[in-house]
Amino acid sequence: xxxxxxxxxxxxLEKLQEVDSLLTGALGLKRRDARRCLVRFPNLLxxxxxxxALPTIAxxxxxxxxxxxxxxxxxxxxxxxxxxxxxxxxxxxxxRFFVEVMGKVWRLAAAGLGFEAVxxxxxxxxxx
Numbered sequence: 690x691x692x693x694x695x696x697x698x699x700x701x702l703e704k705l706q707e708v709d710s711l712l713t714g715a716l717g718l719k720r721r722d723a724r725r726c727l728v729r730f731p732n733l734l735x736x737x738x739x740x741x742a743l744p745t746i747a748x749x750x751x752x753x754x755x756x757x758x759x760x761x762x763x764x765x766x767x768x769x770x771x772x773x774x775x776x777x778x779x780x781x782x783x784x785r786f787f788v789e790v791m792g793k794v795w796r797l798a799a800a801g802l803g804f805e806a807v808x809x810x811x812x813x814x815x816x817x
Contacts, residue, residue: 730767744774
C-alpha cells in the first residue's frame, strides 16, 4: 500500500507557526500530541485559525469544558477544529450545534457513561 505524504511545500512557515501556537499554546498540547494531530489530519494546516479553530475552542469552553478536556477532544478528533464559524452563516449554526452535541457526549463519556446515555439503544424488532 502506497501512502502519499501531504504537500507541505505550499504551507508557509507563518502558517505552521500559527497552527503550532494554537495546538501547543492555546490548547496546551505536548509537541508529541500536536504532531499526532497534524499527522492524522494534515488539513489542519489549511484551516483558518481565527475563523475555524478559535471559535470552536471558545464554544467548548463556554459550555464548561476545561482546557484539558478540549485538548483531549482535539487529539481524538482533529477535524473538530476545521468547522466553519463564519459569523451569521448557516454553517456557523450547524458547526455550533455539532460542537455542543460533541461536548455533551464527551462530558458523558468522561463521566463513565457511554453513548447509550445520549442515544438509547434500539429496541429489538417485533417478533412475527
